[in-house]
Amino acid sequence: MEPIKKRILIVDDDYKSRKLLKDILEWKGYEVVVVEGGEEAIEYLSSDADFDLIITDMLMPFMSGIELADKLKAYKETKNIPILGISAHLSLKGDIEVDDFLNKPINVDALLQKLDSLL
Numbered sequence: 001m002e003p004i005k006k007r008i009l010i011v012d013d014d015y016k017s018r019k020l021l022k023d024i025l026e027w028k029g030y031e032v033v034v035v036e037g038g039e040e041a042i043e044y045l046s047s048d049a050d051f052d053l054i055i056t057d058m059l060m061p062f063m064s065g066i067e068l069a070d071k072l073k074a075y076k077e078t079k080n081i082p083i084l085g086i087s088a089h090l091s092l093k094g095d096i097e098v099d100d101f102l103n104k105p106i107n108v109d110a111l112l113q114k115l116d117s118l119l
Contacts (some may be wrong), residue, residue, distance in 0.1 A: 002024050003104050005029060005031040005033045006053065006119055007030070007033070007050060007051045007052050008025055008030050008031070008032050008033070008051065008052065008053045008054070008055060009032075009034075009039060009041065009044070009051045009053070009055070009073075010022060010025075010032060010033070010034045010035070010055050010056075011023070011036075011037065011040075011041045011052075011053045011055070011057065011060075011065065011068060011102075012034075012056070012057040012086075013036055013037055013057060013060040013061060014057065016079070017057065017086075017104070017106075018036070019036050019089035019107060021023075021034075021055060021111075022034050022038075023103070023107065024059075024106075024111065025107060025110050025115075028096060028112065028115075031106070032058040032076050033051075036068040036095070037060050037061070037062055038062065038063030038064065038065065038067060038068035038071075039063050040059060040061060041054070041056070041068060042063075042068070042071060043074065045075075045077070046074070046079055049077040051081050051082070052081070052082075053080075053081065053082050053083075053084060053115070053118055053119060054072065054081055054083045054084070054108070055084045055086060056068055056069065056083060056084070056085060056086070057085075057086055057087065058085045058086065058089070058098075059087055061087075065085055065087070065092075065108060066097075067087075068095055069083050069085065069097045069098050073097055075104065082099040082100070082118040082119075083097075083099050083100075084098065084099065084100050084101070084102060084114055084118060085098035085099040085100070085101045085102070085104045086101070086104055086106065087089065087101075087103070087104060088103065088104040088105070092096055092117075098118065099118060100105070100114050100118055102114055
């Protein structure tokens with residue numbers, strides 16, 4: 001019997017970042033769902049919150065990753081899903097309610113290390 005794949009939701013407004021993360025994670029055997037922003041993530045999660053991890057860009061238009069993380073931690077169906085925040089702005093690291101943080105540009109080894117610790 002094949003092990004159940006871990007499910008990861010990627011939330012990022014930048015196409016290249018979404019594609020890079022999706023390609024890396026699928027290559028490593030994860031099941032990946034990709035959305036473009038916080039509002040779309042909330043909508044998706046309202047009907048399917050069965051994820052093992054959420055990776056979100058912290059600086060997005062309309063709803064930032066900071067706001068998204070706050071909402072997800074307050075919602076009973078998603079409050080226990082680990083959140084990995086990503087951003088090119090190191091100054092955000094101490095101001096956000098995420099389980100871990102990764103700097104952009106993404107270092108594949110650092111990403112995989114974070115995934116191991118969060119999953």
